[in-house]
Amino acid sequence: MNPNSQQSEARRKKTQRGKTRRKKPKLAVFKFASCDGCQLSLLDCEDELLAVADAVEIAYFPEATRATVKGPYDLTLVEGSITTPHDAERIHEIRRKSRVLITIGACATSGGIQALRNFANVNAFIGAVYANPAYIETLRTSTAIADHVPVDFQLNGCPIDKYQLLEVISAFLHGRKPNVSPHSVCMECKLSGTACVMVSKGTLCMGPVTHAGCGALCPRFNRGCFGCFGPKETPNTASAAATFRELGATDAEIERLFRSIQAAAPAFHEESLIAERAQNTNHG
Amino acid sequence: MLQHAESVTLQAGLFAQLLDVLKNDGYRLIGPRVRNGAVVYDDIANVNDLPRGISDEQSPGRYRIASSGSDRMFDYVVGPTSWKRFLYPPRRKLWEATRDDRGAWQPEPAADECQATAFIGVRACEISAIRILDRVLNESAYPDSAYAKRRRATFILAVGCAVPAATCFCTSVGGGPSPEADFDIALTELGTGDSHRFVLRAGSETGRGALRRLTDHLSLKPTALQATSEADQRAVDEQVRRSVGQITAVPAMGRAREILGASLRSDHWETVADRCLSCANCTMACPTCFCVDVEDVTDLTGTHAERWQQWDSCFTLSHSYLHGGSVRKTTASRYRQWLTHKLDTWHDQFGTSGCVGCGRCITWCPAGIDIRDELATLDSEVSEEAKAT
Numbered sequence: 001m002n003p004n005s006q007q008s009e010a011r012r013k014k015t016q017r018g019k020t021r022r023k024k025p026k027l028a029v030f031k032f033a034s035c036d037g038c039q040l041s042l043l044d045c046e047d048e049l050l051a052v053a054d055a056v057e058i059a060y061f062p063e064a065t066r067a068t069v070k071g072p073y074d075l076t077l078v079e080g081s082i083t084t085p086h087d088a089e090r091i092h093e094i095r096r097k098s099r100v101l102i103t104i105g106a107c108a109t110s111g112g113i114q115a116l117r118n119f120a121n122v123n124a125f126i127g128a129v130y131a132n133p134a135y136i137e138t139l140r141t142s143t144a145i146a147d148h149v150p151v152d153f154q155l156n157g158c159p160i161d162k163y164q165l166l167e168v169i170s171a172f173l174h175g176r177k178p179n180v181s182p183h184s185v186c187m188e189c190k191l192s193g194t195a196c197v198m199v200s201k202g203t204l205c206m207g208p209v210t211h212a213g214c215g216a217l218c219p220r221f222n223r224g225c226f227g228c229f230g231p232k233e234t235p236n237t238a239s240a241a242a243t244f245r246e247l248g249a250t251d252a253e254i255e256r257l258f259r260s261i262q263a264a265a266p267a268f269h270e271e272s273l274i275a276e277r278a279q280n281t282n283h284g
Numbered sequence: 285m286l287q288h289a290e291s292v293t294l295q296a297g298l299f300a301q302l303l304d305v306l307k308n309d310g311y312r313l314i315g316p317r318v319r320n321g322a323v324v325y326d327d328i329a330n331v332n333d334l335p336r337g338i339s340d341e342q343s344p345g346r347y348r349i350a351s352s353g354s355d356r357m358f359d360y361v362v363g364p365t366s367w368k369r370f371l372y373p374p375r376r377k378l379w380e381a382t383r384d385d386r387g388a389w390q391p392e393p394a395a396d397e398c399q400a401t402a403f404i405g406v407r408a409c410e411i412s413a414i415r416i417l418d419r420v421l422n423e424s425a426y427p428d429s430a431y432a433k434r435r436r437a438t439f440i441l442a443v444g445c446a447v448p449a450a451t452c453f454c455t456s457v458g459g460g461p462s463p464e465a466d467f468d469i470a471l472t473e474l475g476t477g478d479s480h481r482f483v484l485r486a487g488s489e490t491g492r493g494a495l496r497r498l499t500d501h502l503s504l505k506p507t508a509l510q511a512t513s514e515a516d517q518r519a520v521d522e523q524v525r526r527s528v529g530q531i532t533a534v535p536a537m538g539r540a541r542e543i544l545g546a547s548l549r550s551d552h553w554e555t556v557a558d559r560c561l562s563c564a565n566c567t568m569a570c571p572t573c574f575c576v577d578v579e580d581v582t583d584l585t586g587t588h589a590e591r592w593q594q595w596d597s598c599f600t601l602s603h604s605y606l607h608g609g610s611v612r613k614t615t616a617s618r619y620r621q622w623l624t625h626k627l628d629t630w631h632d633q634f635g636t637s638g639c640v641g642c643g644r645c646i647t648w649c650p651a652g653i654d655i656r657d658e659l660a661t662l663d664s665e666v667s668e669e670a671k672a673t
Contacts, residue, residue, distance in 0.1 A: 048584065055584040166584065174586050179579045183564060183600045186650075190568030191374040191595060195322035195364045198650045200347045208563035208650050222320060233601050234615060236561045239651050243345070243561075246652075 025074035025173065028060035030094050032080025032087050033114055033142060037159035038105035039063050039079050044162050052166070055173055071097030075172055078151075081107040081114060081142045088139065088148060095149040100172060103145045104165065106158040110230055111264035113158075115142040118264055119272075142264065155180065158228035158261045161213050181212050182233040185225050188216035197224055202247050206257060209235040209267070230262045237271035251278040291512040292495065296473075296480035298502065298509070299357070300331040302441075305497045306402045311439055314370055315404030316360065321349060325365040328404065335360055342449040342643065345652025354476045358405055361449040362642050366571035367403055367410055371417060371434050375594045378578065383587040394590075396430050402439040408463045409454045411442060412640040413571035415466055419634050420574050439490060442467035446523055448531045451643030453656060456537040459641055461527035463487075469494060472520045483512050483520050534656045536663040540627040540637070546669075547662040548620070556658055557616035559651045564597035566645035566653075567622065572638050575603065598622050623655060 029039050043064060045052060052058075059069035076098035082088050095101055106112045117125065118141045126133045145151055155168050155178075164180055171178035181187075185207035189196060197203040197219050206227035207219060213229045231237070241254050249257075252275075259272035294302065303313060315328040316335050323335050339352040340360040352359045377394035384390055406414075414435075421428040422435060442463035445452075454460055463470040468491035472483045486492040502509050512520075536543060567573040577596035582589045596603055598621050604611040612618045630638035639655075646654045 051584045167581070170582055170584050170586075173584060174582050176580070176582065179581060181600070181602070183597070183602075184561070186561075186563040186565045187568060187595075187597065187600075190364075190565065193324065193326075193365065193369065193374075195320055195324060196347075196565065196648055196650065199345055199648055200320070200322045200349075200364075202346075205650075208561040208565070232563075234562055234613075236557075236559075236615065239559050239561050242559075243651050246345075 024055065024057040026059040026069060026072075027056040027169075028071065028073040028076045028094075028098070029063065030060070030076060030078050031063075032078065032091070032108065032145070033083040034080030034105065034107040034112065036063060036079070038108075038157070039077070041104075041160050041162045041165055042077075045166060048166055052169065056169070072099065073097060074099050075169070076101045077104050078102070078108050078145050079104050081111045081144060082139070082148055083114060083117075083142045084138050086137075091145060091148050100152045101145075101149070102153045102155060102168060102172070103151050104155050104160050106156060106228060106230060106261050107142075108145045109154045109156045109265075110144050110262050111142045113261050113263070115264035116259065117142055119259065144264070153178065156211055156230045157213055161215070164213050183212050184208055184232045185210045185212050185214070185216050185219070185229070188212045188214070189219050192216055192220060194220050197222060198243070198247070204244050204247060204249055204253070204257060206240070208243075209237050209240045226260060227257070227268065228261045230265045231267040235267045237267050238274075241271055241275060251275045251282065255279065291483055291485040291517075292499075292509050293512045293516050294482045294484055294498075294509050296355070296357075296475075296482060299482060301501055302469075302484075302494075302498055303328075303331055303404070305494055305501055306439065306441070309439075309494065309497070310400050311402035312399045313402050313404055316358075316363070318349060322347060323349060323360045323363040325363075325367065325369065325403075331357075334404075339447060340449065342451045342647045343652075344451070344646050344654045345649055347647050355480055356446075356473055356476060358443045358445075358473050359447050361445060361447065361452060362407055362410065362644060364569055364644070364648055366569065366642075366644065367406065367414060368417065368571050368574075370401060370403070371414065371438065372421065372428075372431055372574065375592060376430065378591045378593050380588065380590040382589075389589075396433070398430075398433050398437055400437045400439070401434075402441060404441050406440050406442045406463070406467065407445055407642070408442070408461055409452075409459055409640040409642040410571060411440065411463055411466050412454075412459050413642070414440075416572045416634070416636060416638060416640070417574060419636065420572075439494075440467040440469075442470040442487075444470065444472045444520075444524060445527050446473060448527050449643060449647070450532070451646045451654075452531050452641065453534045453537065453643060454641035455528055455531045456534040457637055457639050457641040460524070461531065462524045467491070472523060474516065474519050474523070481516070483516055534659070536656070536659045537627075537639075537641075539663065540659060541631060543659060543663045543666050544624045544628040546666045548624070550662060550665055552658070552661055552665060553616040553620045556619050556653060557614065559653055560599075560615050560619050561651055562599045562615045562618060563650065564599040565648050565650060567597040567599060568595060569644040569648040570626075571640065571642060571644065572626075573597070577602065598625070623658065627655075627659070 103109050126136050168178045198205040203224040205224035207225040210227045211229040211232045255272050255275035258268040262268050313328050316323045317333045334357045336357050341348045379393050381389045381391040421431040445461035467487040470485045486495050575596045576593045579592045601610040626638040
């Protein structure tokens with residue numbers, strides 16, 4: 001998947017001529033606890049949107065159209081995490097009417113930023129925010145879709161990368177494996193010729209433990225990686241934390257690095273707990 | 285007199301003219317320039333893009349550029365980029381195919397534009413690295429034609445290292461700070477201010493041609509370019525001696541094959557794996573690591589497919605993926621694979637070591653893993669075992 005592989009105008013015309021009669025697969029987009037940013041990535045595919053609409057029947061996508069087509073659906077994209085008893089029911093219903101279910105984004109894949117509640121007392125939040133807490137029915141935790149139903153593929157990111165989304169949809173349409181490499185963001189820095197911000201500036205960067213996919217967006221703009229694409233394959237979070245410590249980070253800072261957008265992703269979750277315990281120990 | 289000279293001395297102020305000669309010969313210039321706090325290799329327009337007055341400080345996991353306080357241009361050593369990037373690009377389309385109206389696939393090789401390119405400021409270790417890539421990619425049973433084409437179109441303007449980094453160890457892997465062969469022109473930077481000058485030495489017919497054109501270019505200023513004096517030659521030799529003296533020797537490197545051959549079951553791999561992030565920075569920064577992956581992509585319509593080649597690393601799980609799963613699941617096995625291939629089995633495969641002692645894998649490892657230390661630890665383990673038996 002890459003911008004160069006976008007089809008040319010000539011190719012698009014040719015496609016329209018040679019259009020097959022096969023029924024188009026039905027695409028549905030469902031939302032749970034989330035900000036809508038990931039499903040908007042689909043609408044962000046301005047140059048490719050017509051090709052998407054040509055390749056699939058957009059059957060359920062309230063963010064794009066009020067018209068809906070009943071299930072079952074061939075390809076279901078799910079955004080958001082499970083935070084209410086109602087949603088915990090609804091996701092089963094969606095799974096039942098979906099042939100392939102793909103999660104999009106950090107919320108759906110690991111619980112999102114709202115999974116910070118998993119580390120606190122949710123009733124305290126409700127009491128602090130709502131005038132009538134009794135009206136609020138919510139779960140103690142924010143959890144990933146895969147914690148509730150089987151998921152066929154998880155596309156991570158906050159938000160997801162639109163080219164990766166197109167790659168996943170293309171791969172689904174043509175029955176092949178999506179090219180979504182689980183290696184580190186570091187590889188994307190090196191491929192793009194970006195000098196390591198941690199080595200050359202001492203900037204705290206989650207790149208060595210974070211899943212590629214963004215094209216090293218933050219390091220290319222001189223920022224450390226926030227880890228919003230979640231843990232890479234075989235992440236060594238303990239060594240990353242030790243590296244941050246050598247660069248002068250406090251345990252509180254290390255806890256915050258691992259406990260943000262991907263707070264509930266198991267590898268990051270575990271490392272943030274270690275950093276939290278270290279603070280408690282140090283403060284006696 | 286000048287035409288027959290082995291080497292010539294050029295006033296530093298006229299260095300721009302050498303770049304002009306190369307530009308007039310049709311070369312794209314790629315050289316060192318400061319970008320985002322590091323000296324990287326990229327397109328340069330003229331002499332003003334070069335890192336004048338810049339030096340670098342390097343140690344395991346740490347790199348900083350600093351002001352050298354002089355007007356010299358090559359007092360940094362090697363940065364995060366290697367010339368591999370331009371000879372063997374990170375990502376390249378191999379071919380594409382389009383389905384015609386009757387449903388038949390029409391394959392087409394990817395257009396591979398390649399412009400004559402002059403590499404400005406190539407270090408001796410980097411020449412060794414290019415020679416290794418030549419053997420791996422060009423002198424094998426299945427040469428990489430795209431690499432061969434780029435390599436043929438490359439002009440090498442080499443430079444001797446005056447200020448080695450703490451991570452340099454070229455002298456322990458059969459190299460040294462001064463370019464000896466396989467360049468078109470090699471230069472040594474001498475002095476500062478009014479005495480700032482370059483000693484230029486041609487190493488190929490192409491290089492001699494460029495020097496002749498430089499002479500013609502400067503014909504109106506005969507004093508600007510002179511046959512190198514004995515004093516200057518002594519100064520060059522002295523600078524090389526000084527550089528060699530600044531590079532820390534790594535005795536274990538000479539016995540790397542023996543040490544690694546006896547260390548395959550060492551527990552030390554696990555100790556390294558505790559620190560190793562398996563982030564692949566070392567292999568990406570290495571000027572000789574050549575592993576690539578290929579990706580097949582199709583567009584939404586399914587009427588167009590492309591195959592792309594992209595740098596890969598033995599630190600990813602997919603690199604060792606065979607039927608049924610990855611062979612090297614643990615980071616320990618991946619680190620061992622990298623180090624033993626680089627320093628030991630590379631010899632069996634290609635007749636040389638895969639390491640040139642540039643130190644990039646040490647500097648650019650975020651965790652600061654130093655292959656010199658790891659090898660030394662394995663060395664002491666091996667010799668202790670030998671004593672015990």
